[in-house]
Each structure stands twice: as structure tokens, then as C-alpha cells.
Amino acid sequence: MTIEIKTSTLEPVRNTFAHIERRFGDKPATRYQEATYDVQSEEYLHYRPLWQPEKLLNDASRTAIKMNDWYAFKDPRQFYYGTYVQQRAKMQEVAENNYAFFERRNLANLLTEEMKAKLIRYLVPLRHAEHGANLNNMYASAYGYGTAITQACLYNGMDRLGIAQYLSRIGLILDGNSGDSLAEAKLNWTNESIWQGLRAYVEKMTVTEDWFEVLVAQDVVLDALILDLFYTQFDEWLQANGAQDVGMLTEFVQVWAKDTNRWVDATLKIAAAESDENKALLEQWISSWKESAVKALTPLAEEMLGAEAMTQASAALDKRLAKAGLFK
Amino acid sequence: MAKKLNIKDKYRLLTRDLDWDFSYEDRKEAFPFEEFEGIKITDWSKWEDPFRLTMDSYWKYQAEKEKKLYAIFDAFSQNNGHLNVSDPRYVNAIKIFLTGVSPLEYQAYQGFAHVGRQFGGVGARVACQMQSLDELRHVQTQIHAMSHYNKFFDGFQDYSHMHDRVWYLSVPKSFFNDARAAGPFEFMIAIGFSFEYVLTNLLFVPFMSGAAHNGDMATVTFGFSAQSDEARHMTLGLEVIKFLLEQHEDNVPIVQKWIDKWFWRGSRLLTIVAMMMDYMLPNKVMSWKEAWEVYFEEAGGALFKDLARYGIKMPKYAETIEKEKEHISHQAWWTFYTHGHAAGFHTWIPTDEELDWLSEKYPETFDKYYRPRWELAKKMEAEGKRFYTKALPQLCTTCQIPMLFTEMDDPTQICYRDTVYNGDRYHFCSDGCKDIFEDEPEKYVQSWLPVHQIFQGNCGGPDVENVLADFYRMNLGADNMDMTDSPDEKRWKQWKGVA
Numbered sequence: 065m066t067i068e069i070k071t072s073t074l075e076p077v078r079n080t081f082a083h084i085e086r087r088f089g090d091k092p093a094t095r096y097q098e099a100t101y102d103v104q105s106e107e108y109l110h111y112r113p114l115w116q117p118e119k120l121l122n123d124a125s126r127t128a129i130k131m132n133d134w135y136a137f138k139d140p141r142q143f144y145y146g147t148y149v150q151q152r153a154k155m156q157e158v159a160e161n162n163y164a165f166f167e168r169r170n171l172a173n174l175l176t177e178e179m180k181a182k183l184i185r186y187l188v189p190l191r192h193a194e195h196g197a198n199l200n201n202m203y204a205s206a207y208g209y210g211t212a213i214t215q216a217c218l219y220n221g222m223d224r225l226g227i228a229q230y231l232s233r234i235g236l237i238l239d240g241n242s243g244d245s246l247a248e249a250k251l252n253w254t255n256e257s258i259w260q261g262l263r264a265y266v267e268k269m270t271v272t273e274d275w276f277e278v279l280v281a282q283d284v285v286l287d288a289l290i291l292d293l294f295y296t297q298f299d300e301w302l303q304a305n306g307a308q309d310v311g312m313l314t315e316f317v318q319v320w321a322k323d324t325n326r327w328v329d330a331t332l333k334i335a336a337a338e339s340d341e342n343k344a345l346l347e348q349w350i351s352s353w354k355e356s357a358v359k360a361l362t363p364l365a366e367e368m369l370g371a372e373a374m375t376q377a378s379a380a381l382d383k384r385l386a387k388a389g390l391f392k
Numbered sequence: 393m394a395k396k397l398n399i400k401d402k403y404r405l406l407t408r409d410l411d412w413d414f415s416y417e418d419r420k421e422a423f424p425f426e427e428f429e430g431i432k433i434t435d436w437s438k439w440e441d442p443f444r445l446t447m448d449s450y451w452k453y454q455a456e457k458e459k460k461l462y463a464i465f466d467a468f469s470q471n472n473g474h475l476n477v478s479d480p481r482y483v484n485a486i487k488i489f490l491t492g493v494s495p496l497e498y499q500a501y502q503g504f505a506h507v508g509r510q511f512g513g514v515g516a517r518v519a520c521q522m523q524s525l526d527e528l529r530h531v532q533t534q535i536h537a538m539s540h541y542n543k544f545f546d547g548f549q550d551y552s553h554m555h556d557r558v559w560y561l562s563v564p565k566s567f568f569n570d571a572r573a574a575g576p577f578e579f580m581i582a583i584g585f586s587f588e589y590v591l592t593n594l595l596f597v598p599f600m601s602g603a604a605h606n607g608d609m610a611t612v613t614f615g616f617s618a619q620s621d622e623a624r625h626m627t628l629g630l631e632v633i634k635f636l637l638e639q640h641e642d643n644v645p646i647v648q649k650w651i652d653k654w655f656w657r658g659s660r661l662l663t664i665v666a667m668m669m670d671y672m673l674p675n676k677v678m679s680w681k682e683a684w685e686v687y688f689e690e691a692g693g694a695l696f697k698d699l700a701r702y703g704i705k706m707p708k709y710a711e712t713i714e715k716e717k718e719h720i721s722h723q724a725w726w727t728f729y730t731h732g733h734a735a736g737f738h739t740w741i742p743t744d745e746e747l748d749w750l751s752e753k754y755p756e757t758f759d760k761y762y763r764p765r766w767e768l769a770k771k772m773e774a775e776g777k778r779f780y781t782k783a784l785p786q787l788c789t790t791c792q793i794p795m796l797f798t799e800m801d802d803p804t805q806i807c808y809r810d811t812v813y814n815g816d817r818y819h820f821c822s823d824g825c826k827d828i829f830e831d832e833p834e835k836y837v838q839s840w841l842p843v844h845q846i847f848q849g850n851c852g853g854p855d856v857e858n859v860l861a862d863f864y865r866m867n868l869g870a871d872n873m874d875m876t877d878s879p880d881e882k883r884w885k886q887w888k889g890v891a
Contacts, residue, residue: 074472074887076543077879081535082550082865098539099532102552103498108840110566111573115425121572122502145529146458146536153455156448167394195410199422199509202521206505211498215528218505222525225518226447229406236405240394243405254412264416271421 099144101135103211124209127276134210140330148219162312171309172237179307180238186368188235188249194228196266200282204275234313258367261360281353283328291321292377297369332388403444411514423512429575432640436513442627457617464613469540478606479674480884484737487547489599490538492564495555497531499568507576519628526621537610545880547737547871558864559842562792567661578650580632586654589629593687594662598669605675637702644703655707656824660791666721679753684717709824715800722762727796730781738875741769761803784843789818790825797821
């Protein structure tokens with residue numbers, strides 16, 4: 065049985081905004097559509113930026129990738145601000161419970177000093193790489209074109225700040241809030257030879273001009289390799305060596321990567337499917353950044369996991385590239 | 393037991409400590425825009441974080457706010473909340489908001505993303521990033537708040553298209569384009585400080601208070617929901633100016649010049665808010681003059697007293713601005729009334745009750761200069777001779793507002809200024825706008841002036857009617873002209889069951 069409340073229904077004059085209707089027809093629109101499509105100003109901009117006078121304020125030519133319609137980059141998660149923060153809030157609630165449980169039960173005490181040292185050497189320095197990812201995604205958000213892709217880059221940029229902060233908290237759990245482990249991890253990041261390849265790669269991205277190339281170098285190439293090395297292979301190693309509880313502290317990143325990769329893969333696929341020129345350019349960028357990334361990460365991967373680790377990570381990346389229709 | 397970290401130390405470890413000194417690339421190439429404005433930053437580590445919010449807390453707080461906000465939006469549309477507004481004339485105020493203000497929130501998102509990437513100091517960068525995300529929130533929630541109105545009223549439907557083209561919307565658009573085209577520090581003084589810290593109570597707040605007084609639950613709920621975001625933005629604006637002034641004494645004259653410029657630009661931009669408050673709200677909140685006195689003269693005055701210790705003075709033209717509060721709302725609404733066919737919203741003659749209210753609120757000027765015009769308009773309308781100006785107005789090259797302002801000491805004389813640059817003559821509405829042009833002529837000669845563009849044939853034509861209908865995509869007589877007998881009014885009467 066259902067009950068029926070009598071309401072007065074008024075016939076609307078129109079279903080949605082005119083630009084949404086022009087794209088999707090005269091029917092009720094979703095909140096994602098109204099919040100996303102054609103929101104960014106495209107024409108009749110007034111002044112060229114003093115900081116880049118050869119370009120317009122909103123200028124599609126800040127990348128060599130060409131799109132007939134930049135709003136082709138539909139986010140499969142359909143994130144606008146409201147859905148984005150609510151999704152992340154759910155994830156952070158789980159993470160908060162995990163961190164609280166870990167601390168309440170003093171699970172750090174179950175880790176040997178040797179294991180703690182490994183975490184400080186291999187996992188905690190990644191917070192700086194995440195900070196680089198924050199800069200790079202902000203870059204794509206600031207200089208990219210069309211709300212569909214730039215809003216997703218902004219969400220990703222803020223996610224990376226959040227991840228850098230979660231990784232820092234792992235350090236604080238290990239050192240009892242003294243901050244010593246963070247200082248040590250930073251020293252690893254700036255001085256230890258195994259980290260220098262990655263640091264050089266990250267620094268290189270921050271001086272790369274084409275924002276789509278930056279996105280490829282960061283979100284496609286580097287993130288796929290890091291995900292596999294640290295959050296799959298190193299995670300398995302931790303499980304096999306009595307440090308499985310650490311998984312409670314990195315679960316956020318694993319769930320996040322699953323969600324974010326849906327967007328990254330879709331973005332890559334859409335850009336590649338647009339034209340042969342785009343596809344060739346993406347393949348060229350990916351090949352060259354992948355080569356540097358593999359070179360950069362190999363010493364770290366070998367010391368952390370062994371000789372096969374890098375090959376395995378590389379294969380994980382290749383699988384995703386093939387799914388996006390590249391290198392075929 | 394682990395020791396307890398205070399918030400400042402925790403924030404330092406979790407956020408400020410993430411950056412590092414580059415070894416493999418030149419850091420100046422990664423943050424290339426910090427020096428060309430002449431601002432001297434000697435030590436970014438002196439930046440005091442205006443709020444110490446980590447991302448996990450940000451997600452948590454903001455998600456709670458969003459959940460409540462969207463629950464109200466849903467209830468609002470389910471129950472036809474638009475029927476509860478005080479009077480259908482009110483809806484025209486939020487048409488101005490969606491077409492003129494919401495796109496600025498978008499530009500704020502873009503501008504803060506830019507500086508949130510470019511500042512060399514991680515503390516400042518992250519604070520700007522959060523504001524960037526907040527601003528994206530604001531434009532999207534505003535679109536969602538107005539989405540229901542768009543289904544029942546005319547004039548909202550092509551807000552984005554109109555914002556890029558329509559003559560009076562080039563005023564707010566060019567204001568933000570100007571700030572974003574400037575260097576990163578000027579952007580922060582323009583938007584972070586002048587706009588968000590000092591002028592927000594005169595822009596954002598009047599619209600939200602107008603919504604509260606006129607039964608607009610969707611908009612006012614957005615306003616309340618954005619309040620804590622705005623509070624964060626204000627603390628950032630204040631920190632920016634203090635930081636710049638404390639970093640180096642050479643920064644003081646540069647910052648002063650930007651303050652002079654952006655307060656003048658800002659006061660010009662607020663003309664439309666003045667008009668909205670005095671003429672468009674069926675239930676008035678306060679007069680523009682009162683708002684200006686409370687929020688600018690008192691609050692702003694106290695702020696500038698506080699900044700005097702750095703050598704900062706009240707913005708230039710403060711005396712002119714003080715006189716303008718008596719006039720600008722009347723001059724602007726008259727302009728829109730006489731160009732009612734070219735506006736994206738309806739216009740009307742104030743009721744007798746409203747005329748009396750204006751006389752009471754503006755005892756020095758209204759009866760003397762402005763009431764007689766409305767009495768004349770009333771008489772003409774009664775005789776079936778409703779007046780529309782056929783000519784296109786001359787625009788000020790800087791603020792892009794039609795030349796509607798008078799000399800403040802002689803309100804019967806339109807104020808004209810001009811200057812010659814590279815052999816061309818440029819026109820201005822005021823000394824303030826002329827000075828701004830003369831300081832950066834190469835920037836302002838790029839202004840996309842809608843009337844010039846129409847005359848140059850860049851906006852379709854051949855007639856103004858074609859420009860309005862085809863280029864602006866305005867539905868003549870539905871989206872604009874008189875409120876009386878408009879489709880908006882007819883539908884309202886039908887919903888309310890009145891003849």
C-alpha cells in the first residue's frame with residue numbers, strides 16, 4: 065500500500081537552462097549537467113593576462129590537445145562540488161575510524177623498529193610527491209579549458225593535498241607526534257639517492273608548460289606506477305611481513321584511486337578518440353614520461369620490493385593504456 | 393603516550409612542511425609570476441595561516457552543509473517555493489544575480505586556482521586553493537538555487553550566454569577579467585582584500601538579505617550556507633594585505649595604488665546593487681545610502697584606521713564616493729527603465745508608496761532631482777506614451793557603465809572625461825576611471841565595449857532588435873520590458889488565482 069499526498073502541480077515554462085537544452089534536448093536536466101556545461105566564459109574576454117600576454121584569459125590553446133568540444137570530458141562519477149565533497153566525506157569518515165582504531169589499540173606498538181624504519185624510508189616521503197600532484201592538478205585546473213575537465217582537476221588537486229596529509233599522519237603515528245619521522249622522511253626525499261629520480265621527475269612536471277601533458281605525466285603515468293608499487297605491491301609485502309595493520313592507514317588511497325582512475329581513464333580515452341593527432345600526441349607524451357618515470361622509480365622499487373617490481377608496475381600501466389585505446 | 397599537538401604545529405607538519413627546495417629545476421620557473429609586479433617577498437615562512445583546515449575536516453564540514461542545503465532545495469521545488477516570494481517583481485533581482493554575479497564566482501574559482509598554483513609559499517597557496525574550491529561551490533549552488541526559478545520565470549534561461557555578451561553584464565565581467573589579467577598579488581588585493589573583505593557586505597549580503605525579506609527560501613538558504621566560507625575568505629583577504637605590507641616597505645605604495653584602483657572599480661560595480669536595493673526589492677532591507685554608511689563608511693573606515701600604521705591611507709576618491717551614495721541608485725534605475733527593452737529583466741515605475749519611501753530615505757536628493765522624473769514617467773505611461781530610449785549609450789572605457797553618472801556637485805550635468813592615447817580618444821564616466829586607464833592604457837584599450845562592438849557590426853544586426861534577439865538571445869517582451877502584462881506577471885496571477 066502507498067499513501068498519496070495531493071500536491072498542486074504547476075506546469076513549468078521550461079525544463080532547464082537554454083544552453084543545457086541546446087545540448088541535451090528539452091527535458092529535465094541533472095544537477096551535474098546544470099553545474100557543469102557551458103559555465104565557463106568562452107568569448108569576448110576583455111584583457112590579455114599581464115602574466116601571459118600571448119594568450120587569452122580562458123584559452124583552449126594552452127595545450128596542444130585539440131577538442132571540438134571541451135565538454136566532451138564528461139566525468140563518469142558526475143562530480144560537481146556537492147557530490148564530490150559528500151563522496152569524500154564518506155571516505156574520510158571511514159579513514160577517521162581506521163586512524164582512531166589504530167591509535168586507540170596502539171597498533172604501532174606491534175610494528176618492529178625495523179618495520180617502522182621501512183615505512184619512514186619508503187612510504188612517508190610520498191607525501192612530498194603528493195604535494196607535487198596537488199600543484200600539477202591545480203595547474204591543469206587553472207589553465208585548462210571547460211568546466212567538465214577543470215573542475216575534476218580541482219577535485220583531484222585537493223584530494224592530493226588530503227592524501228599528503230594522511231601520509232603525514234602515518235609519520236606522526238610512528239613517531240608519537242614528535243615530527244621526527246616527518247623530518248627523516250623529508251631528508252630521504254631531498255637527499256637519499258633512491259628518491260632522487262622521483263623528485264627530479266616531480267620537479268620537472270612543475271616546469272612543464274602544456275597542462276594536458278602535465279596531467280598525463282602525473283595522473284596517467286606516475287600515479288599508475290605509484291599505485292601499483294606502493295599501494296599494491298608494498299601493501300602485499302606489508303601483509304606478508306606482519307604489518308598488515310598499516311593497510312588501515314592507506315585504505316583511503318586505495319579506495320580513492322579506484323574512484324579517480326575511472327575519471328583518468330575516461331579522460332584519456334575521450335582525448336585519444338577525438339583524433340589521430342591527439343592519439344599520436346598522447347602516445348608520444350606517455351612514452352617519454354613513462355621512460356623517465358620507470359628510470360626514476362627503478363632504484364626505489366628494487367630496494368623496496370626487488371628486481372621484478374618495476375616490470376610488474378609497468379605492466380599495470382600498460383594494461384590501463386590499452387583499455388583507453390592507446391598503443392594499438 | 394603520544395604527545396598532543398596544538399593546531400598550529402599540526403598544521404605546520406601536515407601542510408606547511410610538504411614543500412621542499414628544488415634541486416633539479418629552477419624554482420622560479422615553477423612559480424614564474426611572483427616578481428613582475430614589483431612586490432617584494434622576502435620570506436614566505438612569515439605567512440600566518442588565516443585558517444588551519446586540513447582536507448579531511450574540509451570534506452566533513454562542507455559535506456554536512458551541502459547535505460542540508462540540497463535538502464532545502466529539494467523541498468523548495470517540491471512545494472513550489474517560488475509562490476512564496478513577496479511579489480513577482482522580486483524575481484528580477486535574482487535574475488541580475490544569476491546573470492551578473494554567479495559567473496563572477498566562477499571567475500573567482502579560476503583566479504584563486506591560478507594564484508593557488510602560483511604562489512611560492514605553501515601556506516598562501518593552500519589557502520587560495522581552498523577558496524578556489526569554495527568559489528566553485530558558490531557558482532554551482534547558485535545555479536542549483538536558481539534552477540527552479542528558471543522553470544517558472546523568464547530571463548534566467550541563457551544566463552551564461554548573456555553574461556558573455558550583454559551590455560550591462562560586461563561591467564561585472566570586465567571587473568573580474570581585469571583582476572584575473574593582473575599579476576597574482578594585484579589579484580589578491582583586488583578580490584581577496586577589496587572585494588571579499590571590504591565590499592562583500594555590499595554585494596553578496598544585500599542579495600541574501602533581499603532574499604530573506606522577500607520570501608526567497610532557496611537563495612537565502614544558500615546565503616546562510618555560504619556564510620562560513622565567506623568568513624574564511626575574509627580572513628584570507630586580511631592576511632594577504634598584512635603580509636604584503638609587512639614583507640617590505642617598498643610594497644606599500646604599490647598596494648596603495650591597487651587599493652585606490654579597486655575601491656573605485658568596486659564602487660562602480662556596486663551601482664547595480666544600489667539600484668537593486670532601492671528599486672527592485674518589494675520588501676526593502678535598507679536603503680543603499682544606509683548600507684553604504686554602515687558597511688563602507690563605518691566598517692571600512694575602522695579598517696583603514698587600523699591599516700594606517702603601515703602607511704596605508706583611505707582609498708583615493710573616498711570623498712566623491714561619499715557623495716555618490718545619494719545619487720547612483722536613482723540614476724541607474726532610470727537608465728534601465730528607459731532601456732527596458734534592452735535589459736534582461738523587467739523594469740517598472742516605483743509605486744507611490746515606494747516613491748514616498750525613497751523621499752524619506754533620500755531627503756537631500758530624491759524630491760529635488762529624481763521624483764519629478766518618475767512623476768513624469770507615470771503621467772506619460774498613463775497617457776499610453778511609455779518612453780523607451782532608442783539610442784545606444786556611450787560607455788566608459790574603464791568600468792563599461794553607460795555615461796549615466798552626473799557630476800556629484802551638479803546632479804543635472806552628466807560627467808564626461810576623456811583622454812587621448814596613441815591618437816585615439818577614450819571616454820570615461822569619472823576621474824577615477826580616467827586615472828585607472830591612464831595608469832595602464834595598454835590594458836584598457838583592449839576593453840570589449842558592447843556598444844562599440846554593436847556599431848562595428850560584430851554583434852549581428854542590422855537593427856538593435858536583431859542584436860537583442862539574435863546575438864543576446866533575449867526574448868523581447870518576455871524576458872524584459874515592463875513588468876505589467878509580462879508573461880511573468882500573467883502566470884503569477886494565474887497561479888495565485890487573481891484576475
